[in-house]
Amino acid sequence: MTPIHDDKPSDASMRRVIYPQFGGPEVLQVATGPVPEPAPGQVLIRVHGAGLNPIDWKTRKGLGFAARQIESRLPWTPGYDVAGEVAAVGAGVTTLVPGDRVMGLVGFPTEGGGYAEYALARADELALVPEELDLVTAGAVPLAALTAWQGLFEMGKLESGQKILIHAGAGGVGHFAVQFALERGAHVIATASARNRDFLAELGVHEVIDYQSVDFVEECYGLDMVLDLVGGEVGKRSLHTLGEYGVLVTIPTVTADDIVSAAEAMGLRAHGMTVRPDVFHLDEIAELIEDGDVRVHLDGRYRLDQVQEAHERLEGGHVRGKLVLDCRD
Incomplete structure (x- = not known):
């Protein structure tokens, strides 16, 4: 042909x-x-x-x-x-x-x-x-939305009613992640700068933490999941916000091994991940956009x-x- x-x-x-x-x-x-x-x-x-x-x-x-x-x-x-x-x-x-x-x-x-x-x-x-x-x-x-989707639902197994912290919630991956988590019925907390508070509130985020003036570790505890889009020390400190059965998924690859090791030392679960093409996930995402549930x-x-x-x-x-x-x- x-x-x-x-x-x-x-x-x-x-x-x-x-x-x-x-x-x-x-x-x-x-x-x-x-x-x-x-x-x-x-x-x-x-x-x-x-x-x-x-x-x-x-x-x-x-x-x-x-x-x-x-x-x-x-x-x-x-x-x-x-x-x-x-x-x-x-x-x-x-x-x-x-x-x-x-x-x-x-x-x-x-x-x-x-x-x-x-x-x-x-x-x-x-x-x-x-x-x-x-x-x-x-x-x-595609890349940002698939990263958010796979991090939340494949690696983190996020379910309705669970409480999740999403770092950098107003960014490329973050603004998809908060919307997907809300659509799934989770209680969503996001870190962002003060200038992005209203933006995230318009998306429906339940709690926005200004990371420049508030320590998220003091504000969050017993979480079911953290989606860490920052890595490094932020990822390690986020482990202290997890409940006994909670899980942290970290996206930046350069610090993932350190964060996973720190979690293991604390008896907690953490995973690194790399996005992969998946047309079935992309079809589901397209449907949410088509229905007006995600922008x-x-x-x-x-x-x-x-x-x-x-x-x-x-x-x-x-x-x-x-x-x-x-x-x-």
Whole structure:
């Protein structure tokens, strides 16, 4: 079967972001190259939105597990979050056709490729985007929302009626996590800066703790779960808020082992985790967005040629919700 190229540009060239070496935001540049061909089982996406995530700037600086995998393959195009329209399908793809609106966590963790006008993905990584969600905004969903979902429900086994503390509740993963936990019927406490109190209250969070002026350890006790999106000492101190049968799930990989060891020494449970593509989870998330039960908050949109500025903002932290690249020409 020959790939279908209904929506492929006639000149078959595209813009994409690359970095030829690890470093600061200044290593990011926009290059022009050929539009890739989908292999069997793959889909070519005309990208509308590409989400920006902390792993993007950490990998760009040469930090973490993904950087170790790609250091011999630079220049490299970052980006794991994409949403857009199917432009072509490879042999054997029967579930999607050109024109379908899709989103997915793609090329994770070693291929990337999302910061581009066109990106390749496996067909089984992609979920359909509800009509209520524009495709640029949808690009901000997959990695952060899947991290929140898997942390809460796969690792933490969060149930209705349980009490949970979510650190950095106004951030990319956090603002999804508080909404998912509320939807599941949990009592949700979140840490955030004072400027994000109203934002989290609007999402329905029961208690917001200003981490800059209040010690969360003194405010929380007997918790069923902590979702730690900060790591380090915050993760270790959070163990003191757990009940006897509580569990802490920590997301930052660099400090996960230390936190798990500290939990074991206290006779408590803690787990680290790394997100993985899961189209069934993504379908459930899309349904919640479609029904209006979960909303996606964008704190900034940037063009491809503004990628350096976007990374400076991303690396600086204190982003409310998500940042996204608008990859349309």
